[in-house]
Amino acid sequence: MKAAGIILAGGSSIGLKELTTKRASAAMPVGAAYRAVDFGLSNMTNSGIKTVAVLTQYNSRSLHEHLNSSKWWNFGRKQGGLFTFTPTITKNNNWWYRGTADSLYQNMDFLRKRHEPYVVIYPGDCVCKFDFNKMLKFHEEKGADISIAVKHMEDSEDLRRLGIVEMDQDKRIRQFSEKPMKASSNIASMGIYIIKKDLLMKLLQESHDEERYDLVQDILIRYKDVEKIYGYEFDGYWSNINTVDSYYRCNMDFLKKDIRHYFEKEPAIKSKTEDLPSAKFNEGSVVKNALISSGCIINGEIENSVLCKKVFVGKGAVIKNSIVLNETYIEDGAVIENCIVESHERIPGNAEFIGEAEEPKIVRLKN
């Protein structure tokens, strides 16, 4: 593989509301077994990419904890490796990352040292299974300067939260607008890019000199008529978990067998294994249509729900249509419906949390 990887995991999505108080969106648990960043890391290692940098900034403790070893994704090798970059204050720079392009610019050294001619860029909150080899082949065949992975969206999708592109017949991107109020097409950018390393470095330098710091606005959109930018159409499962609604739906998607198996089959999405014992079901447990992770102990009723690692559910507690994040303790008799329950919470026994089916409630008791 002729590319190094970069995962942009610095952001906190405003759309995820209080869920990102605790962590960067790249560290959000997905499908009971993964963190969002696992998809980028796995897609890269599965495509044969050996060197990956994860750029973090916002509330990155959870994320760093998750990335404390590179072995889960097979990056701990002499050739290549897994790098995490947080903003650093130096003699010449005392800025946080002022934007995605700035975060890349500030880590230009990483790019300079790579022997791989290409760079692939992937967002930290993108849930999909992606083969970069296919995209690179497309990129080379088109003679593109930059390729952007794009996806034809269903009409029901809220396009205002996405970047929308228009392509000509040759798949060259002619229009690109970020989170438009009115979308001109239903083709969304997935935030996955391939670009020659040298070109990226040149564009980053130019943007920096003009005090422009955003990868999408200041490079992709600004240069789209100067550089040849092509759209690589992807038709597999894709979810960008940047709103509470899309996060909730993405997790519920994992209750579907076909979607779950799609991610589980080789080349599988890999995550950190934590040496937890298997899930245990005591007397009184009733479990229907649910995903339950290791380390859980269940004494109550669970329906249409996703439980992350080490969740304890007390006797007579009822959990429906909900996502419970890791290490939460739900006392006997608590009722939770249409909710996303934060991690490390303790839900008291008499509590009742009921959200709307269209608008799940975020349960967060601790500050």
Added chain:
Amino acid sequence: MENKEVIAMLLAGGQGSRLGVLTQSMAKPAVPFGGKYRIIDFPLSNCVNSGIDTVGVLTQYQPLELNAHIGIGIPWDLDVNNGGVTVLPPYEKSGDTSWYTGTANAIYQNLAYMESYHPEYVIILSGDHIYKMDYAQMLDFHKENKAQVTIAAMPVPMHEASRFGICIADDKFRIIDFEEKPEKPRSNLASMGIYIFNWDVLKDALIRKKDQSNCDFGKHIIPYCFQQDMRVFAYKFDAYWKDVGTLSSYWEANMELIDIVPEFNLYDESWKTYTNANSCQPTFYGVDSSVYKCIIGEGSDIDGDVENSVLGVGVTVEKGAKIVDSIIMSGTHVGADAVINKAIIAEKCEIGAGCKIGAGINTPNVEKPSIYNSGITTIGQGSVIPPGVTIGKNTAILGETTLSDYENMSLPSGQNIIKAGD
């Protein structure tokens, strides 16, 4: 090489023949336990939790699964530069070459391995037992007593004492006599087969006893130490310790894990058990599933009923299937409407739709009554059971069976079908 204060030698070469078809193609320490674990995970995890980072694992009988499981020791953090885990199979020598003929003989044949670490102490373990023990505390006890040999021992019911090596100790736990499987036991303090030796003592004893045939710790080395009037102490251990050497004790120990707060608690954060598990997937429970009093491994897909059972990783239970009081190991597929009652089904089996397993009367096995006698149906690794057949109690099946192997679509209680293992 840097000196190590203490190294462990883990005896993992035994067959465990009383586990029947479960140990047909793997040594007993490699047999899965408690869903996602294998028996050897418990002593290995004890080592790392006790701060021992140098472990020699002695293998002999059917080592493939064990080798694959241990690898370079990554799951136990034993992939270290100095020390770590080393698999020690028997090897050819310029003079006499022999298999490991006894527990002590196996250790004797690996003197060079131990010597290379210049240890002060060597702890001898076996890969056959389920327990959590802090070997560091035992070593402290050993040092405090200025012992030359310390034997971990636990009180057992007096009527069972004659099955064990029995330590007769004074009130300071110095052992004054040791009897291997005595007819009339004088104490109920049973040796657990865990020994700490001062290295010089162990080396000397092994060399002096090197010509002893089938040289064994309990039968030869410990008695020798007494003859030499050494300071031999008993380290009393009074927590969960289970020899899962028979099908019924193996089944029971698994079932005990299901208790609300099991005596042997896998969920204890302070003493984790590590295993080589690749899967981090959650388990899916379908709309028609029912799970009640059980442990279910990662990545399983449950659409049927599971009650009072322990399931491994990546088990599929189709709709309408009903599993009660059973152990289903990793990767096994249970077809729709199959009914499984008190069975041990090993890894990667295919149980056809509508099978009835564990049906009928409880007659002992005809060929091997001493192994299959507790009403448990045992199905070995990789077996295939065709749809619709009925299988009785105390039966053993191994291999890819087809309908032609069954008379009237059934295998009566006490019968076997063994098609593999050549």
